[in-house]
Amino acid sequence: MKKLLLSFLLLTGAASCYAQSLSVSVLGDSYSTYEGYVSPSTNEMWYYAKHGNNTDVSDVTQTWWWQVVHDGGFRLCQNNSYSGSTIGYHGYDGNDYSERSFLTRMDNLGCPDIIFVFGATNDSWAGEPVGDYKYDGWTKGDFYTFRPAMAYMLHHMQRRYPNVPIYFILNTELREDITESCRTICSHYGIKCIALHDIDKKNGHPSIKGMKSIAEQVLKAVKE
Numbered sequence: 596m597k598k599l600l601l602s603f604l605l606l607t608g609a610a611s612c613y614a615q616s617l618s619v620s621v622l623g624d625s626y627s628t629y630e631g632y633v634s635p636s637t638n639e640m641w642y643y644a645k646h647g648n649n650t651d652v653s654d655v656t657q658t659w660w661w662q663v664v665h666d667g668g669f670r671l672c673q674n675n676s677y678s679g680s681t682i683g684y685h686g687y688d689g690n691d692y693s694e695r696s697f698l699t700r701m702d703n704l705g706c707p708d709i710i711f712v713f714g715a716t717n718d719s720w721a722g723e724p725v726g727d728y729k730y731d732g733w734t735k736g737d738f739y740t741f742r743p744a745m746a747y748m749l750h751h752m753q754r755r756y757p758n759v760p761i762y763f764i765l766n767t768e769l770r771e772d773i774t775e776s777c778r779t780i781c782s783h784y785g786i787k788c789i790a791l792h793d794i795d796k797k798n799g800h801p802s803i804k805g806m807k808s809i810a811e812q813v814l815k816a817v818k819e
Contacts, residue, residue, distance in 0.1 A: 619669045620707035621660050622697060623676035626766070626801060626809075627713050629655045635703075638677040639695075641800060650797050657803050660711065662810035667817065673705040682714045683744030685723040692721075698738060701752055710756060711813065713764040715745070719773040720799075728776075730783065742776050749784045764813060765790045789816045 621627050625641035632655055633640065642652050655661050664671050677695045679687070686692030693699060697714050704710060718741050726740025730750070737743035752761055765777050765788055774790075781788035791812055795805040 617669050617708040618672035618706075619660075619664055619667075619709045619711065620672040620704040621674040621676060621711050621713065622701055622704060623674070623711075623713040624680045624717055625676070625678035626716065627658070627660055627674060627676035628678050629658050629661075631655075632661075633674050633676050635675070638675070639679060641678040650800055651803050652801070652806060657806055659801065659806045659809035659813065662807065663711070663813050663817075666810065667814055669709070672707040673703070675700050675703050676713075679717055680714075681717045681721060681723060682748055683718055683723050683741050684738045685718070685721060685740070687717075687721045693738070696738075696744075697748055698744060701748055702755060704756070707756070707759060709817070710752070710759055710761045711764060712748075712752075712761060713766075715741075715769060715773055715777055716766045719769040725772045725776060728779065741773060742780065745776060745780045746783070749780060749786055753784060753786075761786050762813070762816065763788045764809070767791050767794050787816060789813055
């Protein structure tokens, strides 16, 4: 019995140490920004220590990703989030957003053990055409529509970060065609799509309450 108990303690202890050693990277948009905690630092922010009237989030510990890292016992590898960024190249007012797009930034995530991709919000808000499902033979022109851009992103990231679990976080209140596309493409690549629900927001962005809810839902999905 003593040997069995010792083996159990050793196994649980090893599992705990392993979980604490895992590093997390984030590829995101404004929802995942916070001044001083994003790399590269030249990326545009939404969340600041001096936040004005945009949101009630005023401390980095209130962000969803900080809570996931802290409460999950992880380490932050890199947060490459850019306010207003789209997965595809089609931005607001039809402008070319290729410079800030997820496709342009997805190679710059360090060497993480887990990756969270939190996107598609600006693609939805900016009116990006949804396009057709396309899983190979992409051209640059394809990336101005959502489905080919989303598919290429996941395809490329699975090869760029082999054996690294990728979780796609799906925002609430997006266009139906964007939401359905995210679910379908994630399923195609075997990537877990964490479809959020009941997220409190101010000016379209998570409040303190909303951030906490996101963190809880993400951690629950990861543990499952």
